[in-house]
Amino acid sequence: MLIGKHLIAGNWVGGEQEFSSAPVFGQAHTFAMGSPELVEVACHAAEEAFWSYGYSHRSQRAAFLNAIADEIDNLAKEITQIGTEETGLPEARLNNERGRTTGQLRLFADCILKGDYLDRRFDAALPDRTPLPRPELRLQQRPIGPVAVFGASNFPLAFSVAGGDTAAALAAGCPVVVKGHSAHPGTGELVAQAIDAAVKSTGVHPGTLSLIQGGKRDVGTALVTHPLIKAVGFTGSLAGGRALFNLCAARPEPIPFFGELGSVNPMFLLPTALQQRAAQIGEGWAGSLIMGAGQFCTNPGISVIIDGPGADDYIAATAMALEDVAAQPMLTDGIASAYRSGRDRIAAIPNVETAVQASCQSREVTPQLFVTSGAAWLASEALGEEVFGPLGLVVKAADADEMKTIARALQGQLTCTLHLEDDDLELAHSLLPILERKAGRLLANGYPTGVEVCDAMVHGGPYPASTNFGATSVGTMSIRRFLRPVCYQNLPNALLPTDLSGQA
Numbered sequence: 001m002l003i004g005k006h007l008i009a010g011n012w013v014g015g016e017q018e019f020s021s022a023p024v025f026g027q028a029h030t031f032a033m034g035s036p037e038l039v040e041v042a043c044h045a046a047e048e049a050f051w052s053y054g055y056s057h058r059s060q061r062a063a064f065l066n067a068i069a070d071e072i073d074n075l076a077k078e079i080t081q082i083g084t085e086e087t088g089l090p091e092a093r094l095n096n097e098r099g100r101t102t103g104q105l106r107l108f109a110d111c112i113l114k115g116d117y118l119d120r121r122f123d124a125a126l127p128d129r130t131p132l133p134r135p136e137l138r139l140q141q142r143p144i145g146p147v148a149v150f151g152a153s154n155f156p157l158a159f160s161v162a163g164g165d166t167a168a169a170l171a172a173g174c175p176v177v178v179k180g181h182s183a184h185p186g187t188g189e190l191v192a193q194a195i196d197a198a199v200k201s202t203g204v205h206p207g208t209l210s211l212i213q214g215g216k217r218d219v220g221t222a223l224v225t226h227p228l229i230k231a232v233g234f235t236g237s238l239a240g241g242r243a244l245f246n247l248c249a250a251r252p253e254p255i256p257f258f259g260e261l262g263s264v265n266p267m268f269l270l271p272t273a274l275q276q277r278a279a280q281i282g283e284g285w286a287g288s289l290i291m292g293a294g295q296f297c298t299n300p301g302i303s304v305i306i307d308g309p310g311a312d313d314y315i316a317a318t319a320m321a322l323e324d325v326a327a328q329p330m331l332t333d334g335i336a337s338a339y340r341s342g343r344d345r346i347a348a349i350p351n352v353e354t355a356v357q358a359s360c361q362s363r364e365v366t367p368q369l370f371v372t373s374g375a376a377w378l379a380s381e382a383l384g385e386e387v388f389g390p391l392g393l394v395v396k397a398a399d400a401d402e403m404k405t406i407a408r409a410l411q412g413q414l415t416c417t418l419h420l421e422d423d424d425l426e427l428a429h430s431l432l433p434i435l436e437r438k439a440g441r442l443l444a445n446g447y448p449t450g451v452e453v454c455d456a457m458v459h460g461g462p463y464p465a466s467t468n469f470g471a472t473s474v475g476t477m478s479i480r481r482f483l484r485p486v487c488y489q490n491l492p493n494a495l496l497p498t499d500l501s502g503q504a
């Protein structure tokens with residue numbers, strides 16, 4: 001049952017201003033509108049919560065994370081129903097994404113129970129060292145304080161109210177203030193209800209999580225510039241992410257902005273693989289491109305091939321697989337209109353041919369496939385920019401050298417993929433050092449959509465894929481974003497944090 005209000009420090013709070021959701025189908029609902037005043041209240045509650053939550057034992061936080069996961073499972077049916085209505089994503093996707101969301105909450109619970117994330121270090125005192133004795137030094141990671149999280153439009157669960165950013169921050173010991181995405185306020189509210197129930201059952205401070213719904217740009221601005229906020233987790237557009245990053249950097253006390261801004265995730269098809277498996281790779285690419293109407297940050301938007309045997313077969317197989325794809329609804333009118341204008345922008349670039357023409361009627365879209373030459377791609381920066389949606393571009397390089405030149409000209413990426421056979425290893429060896437400098441994750445003979453939530457995952461990369469190339473927003477290493485190392489020199493055992501006392 002929807003309440004239609006914000007969750008601020010354990011209270012459901014309404015307001016004079018409201019907005020209506022815009023579901024793809026089903027009933028629209030009314031929600032209270034966010035405001036900078038609510039940001040102020042939520043940030044102070046988060047700071048208040050930090051004095052207990054930030055110093056709680058990790059076993060308590062693990063219990064809290066597991067309780068949130070259980071409460072989300074309890075609302076499974078309702079969450080899937082409203083999630084499908086608000087996003088137009090199929091039921092199976094919502095169910096899978098819920099499993100991923102509860103799975104990552106439980107993964108973080110296990111991760112902090114193990115304690116490795118604390119990165120504890122110990123240097124014993126050397127009282128007899130000359131010329132100076134060494135004091136005893138101990139180090140561990142500590143939570144940074146209240147964190148702001150922006151819900152993403154394209155993952156109503158896994159990158160939203162209780163998504164990866166929130167799970168990592170809560171695991172670290174940081175209270176969270178979420179700005180919900182206005183594309184799915186009902187889904188966000190049900191997840192907040194689950195968190196509220198977990199807060200009550202485990203007795204953590206109610207300021208540990210607040211959800212502010214909707215609002216105008218002043219809500220996001222107030223949140224990232226609030227002096228009590230110590231870091232920001234964000235998944236969204238390059239323009240929005242960059243604007244918020246700039247605000248974080250311009251604060252009197254600058255704070256880290258962990259923005260995941262997407263990329264074109266290029267695939268490089270090496271000659272033998274192209275010759276032997278053109279149709280198979282083309283069909284696989286098409287499947288990856290259309291998944292979720294292409295609204296994934298890891299959507300492989302570009303295939304780079306060398307003009308020669310297999311090139312025409314590859315384009316034909318991809319085109320055939322894309323041609324009959326039924327129209328799919330996009331997440332919002334704005335995203336559908338950005339897809340339309342991105343497609344038109346590319347179509348207008350010289351030497352770009354259309355292999356499959358997309359239709360776009362309001363929010364319903366079909367895939368688009370373009371083909372261009374390596375020289376034309378190198379001459380136009382716009383061809384290296386992300387168009388969010390099921391849009392693919394085949395770049396035909398003249399030879400292996402031009403393929404490497406294209407790799408060097410790429411912007412930062414979340415992923416780069418190689419399709420190769422044994423005979424391609426020499427070229428792959430020369431491409432790999434270039435691609436390693438470009439992306440957070442390198443794949444062979446696969447497709448980048450489907451980001452595993454695990455210890456070894458990196459979902460990040462050099463700008464503009466993310467605003468912080470040292471971080472990942474998926475997997476257990478993402479907890480590092482919300483921790484800072486503290487060194488304790490000569491502190492008596494009685495004063496050390498529980499996790500450090502008695503450690504040698």
Ligand code: NAP
Nearest residue numbers: 153216217220221236237240243260261262297335338388
């Ligand atoms: P967005 O426009 O970047 O918005 C994300 C969140 O940031 C929203 O809550 C938005 O608030 C807020 N925001 C954006 N710019 C702001 C600013 N200047 N000041 C304060 N707050 C700001 O992303 P979106 O709504 O998800 O979709 C738009 C486009 O983002 C898509 O077409 C796509 O290109 C891209 N996108 C990329 C990814 C990815 O994987 N990297 C994921 C989703 C979307 P408001 O709602 O008030 O605007």
